[in-house]
Amino acid sequence: MNEYTYPILFGVVVGTIARLMMLRTDYRQYPTYLHGKVIHLALGFIAAGLGSVAVPAIMEKEFTAVTFLTIAASQFREVRNMERNTLAELDSFELVPRGNGYIEGIAIAFEGRNYLVIFTSLVASLCYLAWNIWIAILATIGCYLLIRKFMSGSTMKDLVDIDFKQPHFDGAGLYVDNIYIMNIGLPDRQKEILKYGMGFILTPKNFNVRSTIANLGQRQAILHDVSVSMGVFRDSGTPALVPLIKRDLDDGRIGVLILPQDKDIEKAKRVIGSVPVLENAIRMPSESKANKKKGAN
Amino acid sequence: MNIEKAVLSVITINKEKISGGAPIFICKTKEEMDNVAANLEAILDGISHALSDELYIIVKH
The missing domain is CATH 3.30.1360 (Gyrase A; domain 2)
Structure with a gap:
């Protein structure tokens, strides 16, 4: 236990909750129940961890630790590829296929949402360390509202x-x-x-x-x-x-x-x-x- | 084998209008032609298009 434990823990928790908020299985039935969801929650947890350790790393003057974020970026690009491949594979079994445009849109959303999780965790742990937990909670609520806005695009x-x-x-x-x-x-x-x-x-x-x-x-x-x-x-x-x-x-x-x-x-x-x-x-x-x-x- | 965008067969009741190329089915009546076209559509997994009242083609899309 040190002075960074609670801020990091706080960052990880709010980041994971953010991912949970963005993970809705609706009429599209994607991601599938349970197993599909577990994959994305686990990745969300990793993203939250990466986001929340970035600030303590900088405070400890471990500047190279920030390069971790680039690994995260390539990791989540991989997520996008994975989603694209899975959906494209399944598409040939649909009576009316989704089409590549829709699949690409879903894949982009999955990658983008992981970055939003990193951002949320980063802001939350930064606010916790710079000020206190109350400011951090306020900042988190701000991030959640921002996420909601990002999530809902326009409809036909x-x-x-x-x-x-x-x-x-x-x-x-x-x-x-x-x-x-x-x-x-x-x-x-x-x-x-x-x-x-x-x-x-x-x-x-x-x-x-x-x-x-x-x-x-x-x-x-x-x-x-x-x-x-x-x-x-x-x-x-x-x-x-x-x-x-x-x-x-x-x-x-x-x-x-x-x-x-x-x-x-x-x-x-x-x-x-x-x-x-x-x-x-x-x-x-x-x-x-x-x-x-x-x-x- | 996967064929895309090809005329798979021709069904007609007017022999003079057609020649060569895809498999041709010549029928006596319009009813027979509809029947043959419906069967071929299911078998070949293509769509029957009517070019005129006397001539159907089955096309794979």
Whole structure:
């Protein structure tokens, strides 16, 4: 026991709690219960330990100890690779795959969250050592609030207006509103799609959104989330019954065709609305210098 | 073997419209053609697309 024991212990505990807060198993069912969670809690604990020993190390003039953090960084990059590989491996067994865009987004979140844990532990142990435990508790609460803000990205309903449109056929061509989806030849398949299919038109609220929802990864994420939440009328060996999203080239709207087992329009709208916007799909053409200049003239 | 984006077979009731390439199935009636196409779709794991009322192709996507 020395003067650093309690600050380090405090840092480790609040760091681990931070990881626990960020680890939620929701409708995506990832990470899986227990085993998947244990992996991430253990890594969170390690991250918290690294974060909280950094400050005492500096105080003891052990400056080289900070290089530990670089090892931590490469360790967590490894976590990201691990997540990516696992999910990509599992993706081939999904009836409606997540798609690489979604997988990359999840992997990035896992890496990023470990850094947030290091940051929380570092701030907590620093405040404890520099002032006292009360200031440290206040700083921790501040960090938790910050984490919550980082965690919740925007969702589709912030970007688009969602309208229901019954899919229809024009000859063999399947349409949602005026957006061509695919060619279905067999009359039986056509009947099934008319019976089970639901169409939605997602209209972008501004110009930036157009390229975001055009991203193939983002579109696949919508299809995957809807299929998870509403069920999907499909099996292996029925490639014609596949949920699809196509784009209207004229105005950037996208037409979503889904084949849910639960045909509840309001629920489907809510599910589409709460699909997370993938970080790597976000584009901001309005932020570019070329566009800004045009606006100023 | 994994084939992507290929016409796996052609089903028609109008013999004059087709020749060569993929396996061709010539049927007598529209009903027979629908039936053959439905079976082939399941067997080949492809999608039947209608190019006209007389001509279906099975495509692997």
